[in-house]
Amino acid sequence: MSTGSNIKLAQRRRRRKHIRKNIYGTAERPRLVVFRSNKHIYGQLVDDVDSKTITSTSSLSKDLKAGVGKAENKIETAKLVGKHLADLAKNKKIERVVFDRAGYLYHGRIKALADGAREGGLDF
Numbered sequence: 001m002s003t004g005s006n007i008k009l010a011q012r013r014r015r016r017k018h019i020r021k022n023i024y025g026t027a028e029r030p031r032l033v034v035f036r037s038n039k040h041i042y043g044q045l046v047d048d049v050d051s052k053t054i055t056s057t058s059s060l061s062k063d064l065k066a067g068v069g070k071a072e073n074k075i076e077t078a079k080l081v082g083k084h085l086a087d088l089a090k091n092k093k094i095e096r097v098v099f100d101r102a103g104y105l106y107h108g109r110i111k112a113l114a115d116g117a118r119e120g121g122l123d124f
Contacts, residue, residue: 016103023100024048032085032097032117032124034110041078041109043085043117045097055088057081078109079116086120096123 025031030045044056059068059077064084071077089097097117104110118124 012103014103019100019103023098025098025100027054029096029098030054030094031100032122033100034102034104034113036104036109039074041074041081041113043081043113045085045089045092045094054094055085055092057085057088074109075112078112079119082113082116082118083120085113086117086122090121095121099124 023031025046025048027047027049030047033044033046035042040059042056042058045054046052047054057064059081061081061084064080067080068077071080089095099114101110106114114124
């Protein structure tokens with residue numbers, strides 16, 4: 001890793017720490033956490049009271065293989081992941097969540113995942 005990427009990672013960790021002071025997920029309103037790598041995007045619903053993951057999905061999920069293969073770019077893939085996460089949440093009778101961008105700026109793939117989750121019926 002170059003020095004520039006270490007600085008960016010340190011900055012994201014600092015932002016994530018500041019964000020997590022104020023964001024807290026419960027069983028009724030879990031925290032929607034996003035992780036973004038260079039190739040894939042991941043989302044999970046977390047209950048911080050019980051320290052458990054309620055449900056999760058990613059661009060690597062078997063359920064999304066067909067849709068991800070047809071997506072033209074990573075932003076469309078992120079939107080598909082958001083919609084799939086919303087469907088999984090609806091199956092668990094969860095309609096409201098708290099969005100945790102995990103230190104990432106709210107644009108691009110992070111925004112697309114959030115928009116997809118909103119289109120899928122999640123309220124945040």
